[in-house]
Amino acid sequence: FLLCILHLPYIMVDASEVADEGAQLTCKFVTKLPKELRVPEAALTVPANLTRYGLSQIINHLLDLEMAKPFDFLINHELLRGTLQEHLSARGASAEVVTEIEYIPLQLPPSPGPRTPHDDWIGSLVGGAQGLISASYDGAVRCVRSDGGVASVFVASARPLKALAVGGLGLAAAGDEGCVGVWELGPGGAVPAAPRQLVSLRGHTDAVAALAFSPDSALLASGGWDRGLHLWRSADAAEAAASGAPAPAAAKKRRVGKAEGAEAAAPAPVLDASAAELAGHTGAVSSLSWTREGRLASGSWDHSVRIWDAETGAGVDTLTTGKAVYAVAAGGPGGALAVAGAEAPLRLWDPREWGEDVAPQRLRGHAGWVSALCWHGGREHLLASASHDGTARLWDVRASIPLHTLAGEGKLLAAAWAGQVLGVGGEGREVVTHTL
Numbered sequence: 001f002l003l004c005i006l007h008l009p010y011i012m013v014d015a016s017e018v019a020d021e022g023a024q025l026t027c028k029f030v031t032k033l034p035k036e037l038r039v040p041e042a043a044l045t046v047p048a049n050l051t052r053y054g055l056s057q058i059i060n061h062l063l064d065l066e067m068a069k070p071f072d073f074l075i076n077h078e079l080l081r082g083t084l085q086e087h088l089s090a091r092g093a094s095a096e097v098v099t100e101i102e103y104i105p106l107q108l109p110p111s112p113g114p115r116t117p118h119d120d121w122i123g124s125l126v127g128g129a130q131g132l133i134s135a136s137y138d139g140a141v142r143c144v145r146s147d148g149g150v151a152s153v154f155v156a157s158a159r160p161l162k163a164l165a166v167g168g169l170g171l172a173a174a175g176d177e178g179c180v181g182v183w184e185l186g187p188g189g190a191v192p193a194a195p196r197q198l199v200s201l202r203g204h205t206d207a208v209a210a211l212a213f214s215p216d217s218a219l220l221a222s223g224g225w226d227r228g229l230h231l232w233r234s235a236d237a238a239e240a241a242a243s244g245a246p247a248p249a250a251a252k253k254r255r256v257g258k259a260e261g262a263e264a265a266a267p268a269p270v271l272d273a274s275a276a277e278l279a280g281h282t283g284a285v286s287s288l289s290w291t292r293e294g295r296l297a298s299g300s301w302d303h304s305v306r307i308w309d310a311e312t313g314a315g316v317d318t319l320t321t322g323k324a325v326y327a328v329a330a331g332g333p334g335g336a337l338a339v340a341g342a343e344a345p346l347r348l349w350d351p352r353e354w355g356e357d358v359a360p361q362r363l364r365g366h367a368g369w370v371s372a373l374c375w376h377g378g379r380e381h382l383l384a385s386a387s388h389d390g391t392a393r394l395w396d397v398r399a400s401i402p403l404h405t406l407a408g409e410g411k412l413l414a415a416a417w418a419g420q421v422l423g424v425g426g427e428g429r430e431v432v433t434h435t436l
Helices: 002-006 052-063 084-090 234-243
Strands: 024-030 044-047 071-075 099-105 111-117 122-127 132-136 140-144 150-155 161-167 170-175 180-183 197-201 208-213 219-224 229-233 253-256 259-263 285-290 295-300 304-309 314-320 325-330 337-341 343-349 361-363 370-375 382-387 391-396 404-407 412-418 421-426 430-435
Touching: 024 052, 024 084, 044 052, 052 071, 052 099, 122 421, 122 430, 132 161, 132 170, 132 412, 132 421, 132 430, 140 161, 161 219, 170 208, 180 219, 197 234, 208 295, 219 234, 219 285, 219 295, 229 234, 295 325, 295 337, 304 325, 337 370, 337 382, 343 370, 343 382, 370 421, 382 412, 382 421, 391 412, 391 421
Parallel strands: 024 099, 122 161, 122 412, 161 208, 208 285, 285 325, 325 370, 370 412
Antiparallel strands: 024 044, 071 099, 111 430, 122 132, 132 140, 140 150, 161 170, 170 180, 180 197, 208 219, 219 229, 253 259, 285 295, 295 304, 304 314, 325 337, 337 343, 343 361, 370 382, 382 391, 391 404, 412 421, 421 430
16 A cells, blocks of 8 residues: 555655554544545554655545645544654554544645734734734824735823734723723724723723633623723713713823824723623733633633632632733633643643643644733634744644744733734834734
8 A cells, every 4th residue: 555655656755654564453534624634444454653744645635636735633533743653652553453433634834914003012902894903002093904004093191002902892992090981982983083981990000911701791801900800880980971072181192113293092981890800800900801601711811810700890810821921812622721821731621621720732833931822713722922032823722732833023011813914013113913
């Protein structure tokens, strides 16, 4: 069987893939791909030292494709990294039984995209209707188009911005000023050049570090350096916005980018009491993420991640990390929770098993602290991370090592997906993009 592969003129074969044919195993290939990409599910005997590359050659031979396609391989829902023999031995699996191997398309490296310069560090990124939305230490919010241009920009604060969130209520932004501003979005969720500030949410006594709308946008969570974690009802904020017009005041002009005349918003109606304050953290609340079920995950510098029932305000679980937490992201396979912070490895918890006595999966690849995490909206196993080591990493969490390492600019503080575009930014004062 292997000889016929070796003699196919259009397949390049690495000699290391077939150098030792002594150990063999029996396998069958399965897939969820379309019918034209399915091979017969008959058992085949193959060398045990084959890696992904050699298995991909076999699939291409069986499919008899005019142009070879690269494939990746799963054994018991784990990606093959190394040889078949190594994979099975490490998991105590027997090579004496038929091994079922699922093949899937290989995730190719993203293509480098445009870079968008900013006037100061980038504190936060989110995906919006027009592309990426950035919050900068210069106090400005910018909407970055896919071609790298800036669709709109407005001044949200006189002090550095550290957090953004987009929901049904509008665009929320916050930072060192300590209050949360909410701005009205345009048709289709577009960010206007001069949006109307709907309301100012005042409950924190120090800088705000994290914002997150609930899946139904009924609640906005905010966390900050005062150790506070507040829940704001969108209905309350909308009522406050409708209750009175902003107090008359001359808007301050400020230089933003190369454009003169971007104006700071006039004072907005104030909501000074949150619907609930969730008490428990003893350090800064640095990151927030909602689960699919509507529970809230909060990461803190107190070395913990807490899971909250938003309806009752009760703590459901506490996950201890031993390091300050900078980023949490819920939404992976099965609602997995990714956690990162003042260490290089990422941690991944299965929500069906989390608790103090459950060891998380660790993803290793960064050489510095990890400051941001974001799941791809359409591919549940795909996770991106941004680090102080100046790189972003793309992970398929069915393996513990990264798929690809992506260039950033300086220490990275933020990351977000906008469709198939990943944006990262930080002290380099650029939004750097990569496209799948």
